[in-house]
Amino acid sequence: xxxxxxxxxxxxxxxxxxxxxxxxxxxxxxxxxxxxxxxxxxxxxxxxxxxxxxxxxxxxxxxxxxxxxxxxxxxxxxxxxxxxxxxxxxxxxxxxxxxxxxxxxxxxxxxxxxxxxxxxxxxxxxxxxxxxxxxxxxxxxxxxxxxxxxxxxxxxxxxxxxxxxxxxxxxxxxxxxxxxxxxxxxxxxxxxxxxxxxxxxxxxxxxxxxxxxxxxxxxxxxxxxxxxxxxxxxxxxxxxxxxxxxxxxxxxxxxxxxxxxxxxxxxxxxxxxxxxxxxxxxxxxxxxxxxxxxxxxxxxxxxxxxxxxxxxxxxxxxxxxxxxxxxxxxxxxxxxxxxxxxxxxxxxxxxxxxxxxxxxxxxxxxxxxxxxxxxxxxxxxxxxxxxxxxxxxxxxxxxxxxxxxxxxxxxxxxxxxxxxxxxxxxxxxxxxxxxxxxxxxxxxxxxxxxxxxxxxxxxxxxxxxxxxxxxxxxxxxxxxxxxxxxxxxxxxxxxxxxxxxxxxxxxxxxxxxxxxxxxxxxxxxxxxxxxxxxxxxxxxxxxxxxxxxxxxxxxxxxxxxxxxxxxxxxxxxxxxxxxxxxxxxxxxxxxxxxxxxxxxxxxxxxxxxxxxxxxxxxxxxxxxxxxxxxxxxxxxxxxxxxxxxxxxxxxxxxxxxxxxxxxxxxxxxxxxxxxxxxxxxxxxxxxxxxxxxxxxxxx
Amino acid sequence: xxxxxxxxxxxxxxxxxxxxxxxxxxxxxxxxxxxxxxxxxxxxxxxxxxxxxxxxxxxxxxxxxxxxxxxxxxxxxxxxxxxxxxxxxxxxxxxxxxxxxxxxxxxxxxxxxxxxxxxxxxxxxxxxxxxxxxxxxxxxxxxxxxxxxxxxxxxxxx
Numbered sequence: 001x002x003x004x005x006x007x008x009x010x011x012x013x014x015x016x017x018x019x020x021x022x023x024x025x026x027x028x029x030x031x032x033x034x035x036x037x038x039x040x041x042x043x044x045x046x047x048x049x050x051x052x053x054x055x056x057x058x059x060x061x062x063x064x065x066x067x068x069x070x071x072x073x074x075x076x077x078x079x080x081x082x083x084x085x086x087x088x089x090x091x092x093x094x095x096x097x098x099x100x101x102x103x104x105x106x107x108x109x110x111x112x113x114x115x116x117x118x119x120x121x122x123x124x125x126x127x128x129x130x131x132x133x134x135x136x137x138x139x140x141x142x143x144x145x146x147x148x149x150x151x152x153x154x155x156x157x158x159x160x161x162x163x164x165x166x167x168x169x170x171x172x173x174x175x176x177x178x179x180x181x182x183x184x185x186x187x188x189x190x191x192x193x194x195x196x197x198x199x200x201x202x203x204x205x206x207x208x209x210x211x212x213x214x215x216x217x218x219x220x221x222x223x224x225x226x227x228x229x230x231x232x233x234x235x236x237x238x239x240x241x242x243x244x245x246x247x248x249x250x251x252x253x254x255x256x257x258x259x260x261x262x263x264x265x266x267x268x269x270x271x272x273x274x275x276x277x278x279x280x281x282x283x284x285x286x287x288x289x290x291x292x293x294x295x296x297x298x299x300x301x302x303x304x305x306x307x308x309x310x311x312x313x314x315x316x317x318x319x320x321x322x323x324x325x326x327x328x329x330x331x332x333x334x335x336x337x338x339x340x341x342x343x344x345x346x347x348x349x350x351x352x353x354x355x356x357x358x359x360x361x362x363x364x365x366x367x368x369x370x371x372x373x374x375x376x377x378x379x380x381x382x383x384x385x386x387x388x389x390x391x392x393x394x395x396x397x398x399x400x401x402x403x404x405x406x407x408x409x410x411x412x413x414x415x416x417x418x419x420x421x422x423x424x425x426x427x428x429x430x431x432x433x434x435x436x437x438x439x440x441x442x443x444x445x446x447x448x449x450x451x452x453x454x455x456x457x458x459x460x461x462x463x464x465x466x467x468x469x470x471x472x473x474x475x476x477x478x479x480x481x482x483x484x485x486x487x488x489x490x491x492x493x494x495x496x497x498x499x500x501x502x503x504x505x506x507x508x509x510x511x512x513x514x515x516x517x518x519x520x521x522x523x524x525x526x527x528x529x530x531x532x533x534x535x536x537x538x539x540x541x542x543x544x545x546x547x548x549x550x551x552x553x554x555x556x557x558x559x560x561x562x563x564x565x566x567x568x569x570x571x572x573x574x575x576x577x578x579x580x581x582x583x584x585x586x587x588x589x590x591x592x593x594x595x596x597x598x599x600x601x602x603x604x605x606x607x608x609x610x611x612x613x614x615x616x617x618x619x620x621x622x623x624x625x626x627x628x629x630x631x632x633x634x635x636x637x638x639x640x641x642x643x644x645x646x647x648x649x650x651x652x653x654x655x656x657x658x659x660x661x662x663x664x665x666x667x668x669x670x671x672x673x674x675x676x677x678x679x680x681x682x683x684x685x686x687x688x689x690x691x692x693x694x695x696x697x698x699x
Numbered sequence: 700x701x702x703x704x705x706x707x708x709x710x711x712x713x714x715x716x717x718x719x720x721x722x723x724x725x726x727x728x729x730x731x732x733x734x735x736x737x738x739x740x741x742x743x744x745x746x747x748x749x750x751x752x753x754x755x756x757x758x759x760x761x762x763x764x765x766x767x768x769x770x771x772x773x774x775x776x777x778x779x780x781x782x783x784x785x786x787x788x789x790x791x792x793x794x795x796x797x798x799x800x801x802x803x804x805x806x807x808x809x810x811x812x813x814x815x816x817x818x819x820x821x822x823x824x825x826x827x828x829x830x831x832x833x834x835x836x837x838x839x840x841x842x843x844x845x846x847x848x849x850x851x852x853x854x855x856x857x
Contacts, residue, residue, distance in 0.1 A: 204733020
């Protein structure tokens with residue numbers, strides 16, 4: 001993935017432009033999107049904001065809004081420094097333009113990468129408005145301040161609105177070296193402002209990509225080979241084309257496409273498809289044998305992620321090392337809005353409505369798809385013919401980093417030479433995801449004579465696995481070795497909310513409790529003793545106090561886990577209530593986060609509540625399973641997610657901090673599964689080696 | 700076949716095959732895209748509408764079967780802008796991605812219309828029929844409790 005930090009470099013490049021040329025540039029980047037509908041004057045000192053002569057403030061946010069609140073959080077950063085009236089702020093998704101750098105929303109990075117540049121963008125504009133205002137009032141700029149979209153002359157209390165200053169401000173050179181506000185001066189940052197995208201989510205007006213409707217639009221759907229890597233041999237296309245309402249049925253590289261007059265007719269025709277596939281070699285693989293088979297065939301070697309002391313020597317000399325194995329299965333994303341993409345074709349141009357986490361990547365995939373059909377055209381020429389529009393996303397969770405639906409829709413639209421919307425049925429989504437990879441952990445440990453962990457050996461084997469979350473053990477243990485064997489996966493895998501932190505934190509945090517119990521130690525106390533990151537200690541201590549950790553008995557059993565990811569530090573405690581000898585139920589989940597300065601605390605709480613629930617679904621519900629090269633599950637009935645009545649009470653505590661912000665969309669996921677497994681270990685005395693975990697029945 | 704549907708208080712004529720689910724008539728033909736497709740098998744609840752006041756999965760009923768019964772979609776329901784549910788839903792910032800929220804609001808509205816003092820079990824039974832992948836459940840619970848409080852306070856004053 002390209003560096004996300006390029007946005008900052010590009011911002012500096014942009015802010016060095018004069019205001020007038022930036023204004024021109026503004027119209028050039030975006031055509032009708034950014035240019036005012038009428039030709040009324042506006043002030044647009046950089047790519048992130050525009051103030052019109054009515055005082056309306058438009059902020060251009062280049063991150064995809066998939067429910068995580070990023071449009072609002074980033075708007076707050078600009079508005080804080082711009083000193084605008086929040087009631088007159090609106091957000092538009094920024095057009096795809098190099099000025100914003102690589103446009104991709106992932107890795108819980110939005111706030112972290114925008115923290116400085118977006119405040120600077122607002123501050124520069126504020127300074128220019130202050131200059132314009134002081135000149136207009138003929139008073140020294142030092143006696144003026146900006147507040148609520150006005151420049152105020154403090155001694156006289158005279159003021160002039162931003163709306164009245166847009167013409168004058170637009171003529172000024174871009175302000176330089178503008179100081180940012182001090183935290184004690186913040187008016188917006190740190191408050192629970194209502195999210196800007198919410199109102200239309202309550203009345204049906206919000207338009208997700210799947211809600212795009214254009215004149216004369218056809219409706220397409222697709223059937224891809226259920227066995228990964230299989231190829232098409234034959235299908236009953238002629239018969240399908242005879243069905244009422246069906247316009248076309250044809251093959252593209254990814255599968256068989258059906259095009260109809262509406263979605264229902266297309267879906268029904270897809271069901272009537274009779275397709276013969278050449279299933280290929282993946283058909284021999286299943287969840288139960290895939291790692292063993294791939295390992296036997298692979299010449300890959302383990303990568304060493306971490307080594308200190310003499311772990312192997314120390315283990316070999318141990319009388320009885322503590323060993324364990326954990327297996328984490330495939331998981332799907334299940335974005336509520338299924339994969340879809342709409343392409344408008346007109347005079348050789350392609351306008352694409354893509355529910356994507358990365359418009360930049362959507363563009364490169366669209367170019368590649370067109371290039372496969374028009375090989376004589378240069379990529380640059382094709383790019384000029386494509387526009388990417390990014391509506392609000394009906395969930396993302398990492399799935400929409402991938403652009404397969406864009407590639408397919410472009411190929412279909414190119415063939416039809418018509419505006420077309422591609423929608424995958426849910427079944428296609430479940431069987432053609434980029435899954436959380438299947439992972440096996442082997443761990444060995446040894447205690448010293450006082451019951452403290454002395455040796456830690458962690459071997460990770462997985463499909464397309466990643467080191468993040470495993471390459472820095474947060475505990476002070478003398479002898480450590482962490483290694484990883486990555487096997488090339490014939491099953492598509494990809495980023496699943498919190499990525500490898502989910503499966504790596506599970507192994508670290510659950511094995512820690514195994515060692516603690518083997519040494520007769522309280523897992524919480526031992527963590528507090530051995531944690532090397534002070535911020536993790538604070539969140540854990542806070543969680544322990546919140547749950548009254550020491551008030552445990554046979555009826556109330558607690559498990560805790562910690563993990564640092566995406567720049568934030570999280571502790572979670574899961575409470576289990578014993579119903580009888582064999583049955584437990586979930587009590588409360590407590591989650592404490594140190595994510596640095598909290599931009600919008602209510603959004604942070606919402607993200608952590610959601611993360612806990614997302615992780616609980618993976619921990620408690622049946623996983624995705626591969627059988628004979630295909631995914632066995634189809635829809636929400638056989639790959640269920642947590643329902644309302646199954647959701648425990650969740651308490652979120654945010655540590656007060658003035659440090660730079662950390663990520664928030666994902667860090668709440670990794671500690672949940674090990675905290676739950678640790679509570680089960682405490683209840684039954686046995687580690688949890690496999691997902692899903694069971695609260696009922698004999699352990 | 701030609702059908703006359705009563706949607707959000709208006710009589711609407713559509714042409715649809717007899718087996719076409721109401722969901723696709725609403726979305727593809729009438730542009731009422733607030734009703735969402737997510738599972739298509741009646742499991743997730745994103746496509747809920749009110750059929751003569753009863754929450755009904757629009758992917759599981761044909762448009763033809765709805766003739767003669769008033770249909771309320773989220774667009775129709777939301778015209779009651781001062782309804783306590785919509786107020787508490789916004790005040791508590793319930794939605795995240797928002798995709799399932801039409802279904803959530805339709806279900807909660809039907810629940811409170813029938814029973815303005817639902818028990819925890821009754822709320823569980825109703826709301827467990829609508830899935831939310833973002834995990835807005837804790838806030839939905841709070842929003843229903845608060846809306847019920849507002850409705851009952853109003854009733855007491857009246």
